[in-house]
Amino acid sequence: MAYDSAFTAIADPTRRRVFEELRSGAKPVGVIAAKLPVSRPAVSQHLKVLLEAGLVAGRAEGTRRVYFIDPRGLGELRAWLDQFWDQSLAAFAAEVEKENQIKGKGRKR
Amino acid sequence: MNTVAIAPIRKSILVNAAPERAFKVFTEGMTRWWNKQYSINASPISEIVVEARAEGRWFERGEDGSECQWGKVLAWEPPSRVLLAWQIETGERWRFDESLVTELEIRFIADGEGTTRVELEHRNLDRLGDQAAVARQIFDSSDGWQGLLDRFAQKVD
Numbered sequence: 001m002a003y004d005s006a007f008t009a010i011a012d013p014t015r016r017r018v019f020e021e022l023r024s025g026a027k028p029v030g031v032i033a034a035k036l037p038v039s040r041p042a043v044s045q046h047l048k049v050l051l052e053a054g055l056v057a058g059r060a061e062g063t064r065r066v067y068f069i070d071p072r073g074l075g076e077l078r079a080w081l082d083q084f085w086d087q088s089l090a091a092f093a094a095e096v097e098k099e100n101q102i103k104g105k106g107r108k109r
Numbered sequence: 110m111n112t113v114a115i116a117p118i119r120k121s122i123l124v125n126a127a128p129e130r131a132f133k134v135f136t137e138g139m140t141r142w143w144n145k146q147y148s149i150n151a152s153p154i155s156e157i158v159v160e161a162r163a164e165g166r167w168f169e170r171g172e173d174g175s176e177c178q179w180g181k182v183l184a185w186e187p188p189s190r191v192l193l194a195w196q197i198e199t200g201e202r203w204r205f206d207e208s209l210v211t212e213l214e215i216r217f218i219a220d221g222e223g224t225t226r227v228e229l230e231h232r233n234l235d236r237l238g239d240q241a242a243v244a245r246q247i248f249d250s251s252d253g254w255q256g257l258l259d260r261f262a263q264k265v266d
Contacts, residue, residue, distance in 0.1 A: 012151070013151045016151075081118055081231060081234070082118050084147070085118055085120050085229055085231060086120060087144065088142070088143070088144065089120050089122045089227065089229060090122070091142040091143070091144060092122070092124070092134065092135055092142045092227070093122050093123075093124045093227075094142070095134055095138060095141050095142035096124040096125065096126045096130070096131060096134050097124075097125060099126075099130075099134065100125055100126065
């Protein structure tokens with residue numbers, strides 16, 4: 001699922017800057033790189049991760065390629081949250097069990 | 110007007126503990142069960158704090174001491190219910206947004222002796238999509254969504 005990697009993708013500060021540069025609209029790699037203290041290939045690498053996470057999409061505009069924030073992520077977001085809460089509740093229940101064993105607080109025989 | 114309907118997420122799980130302890134582990138003990146991969150801070154999570162009162166903050170503290178807020182406590186009713194605001198904007202960037210409120214309600218219901226049914230509901234998810242909807246309208250008006258999709262499809266490797 002794309003959102004599985006979205007948190008991780010956006011946790012990197014430079015990558016977050018790259019992503020935020022796209023808030024004002026679609027931009028080519030060169031324009032993004034000019035605003036950040038990193039090289040053009042580095043920006044391309046960050047965009048690749050953002051593309052794989054489903055946060056950013058790309059399209060050709062004339063002779064160049066521009067990147068933009070993928071506006072179709074809502075369904076993916078819900079799906080991601082759905083499995084996220086499944087996973088989280090399971091971890092929570094496991095923690096309760098762990099405490100039961102360590103502290104002998106379990107009331108189940 | 111583009112209204113995005115998105116159903117709330119509802120989950121339920123049984124735990125072998127009375128509601129009091131289940132409530133405590135969920136809130137006070139969140140650091141112990143939260144998957145640390147899920148962070149919006151650049152610094153790895155050292156602690157997750159749910160302040161034990163209405164209007165309290167819900168935040169992660171990084172290993173470098175920096176704090177990154179996730180939301181706040183809307184209702185604090187131990188041991189039966191806690192209502193949190195999940196305020197992480199996801200449409201265009203992942204960060205805390207004071208103006209965004211999606212509700213995360215957790216109920217702790219005694220189900221026999223020493224067992225609690227924990228029910229979780231994450232609602233108002235459509236609000237997470239406001240930014241996405243805005244972006245969609247922009248694309249619709251400037252370019253034509255279908256045209257954009259068609260070109261995108263052609264250019265995908």
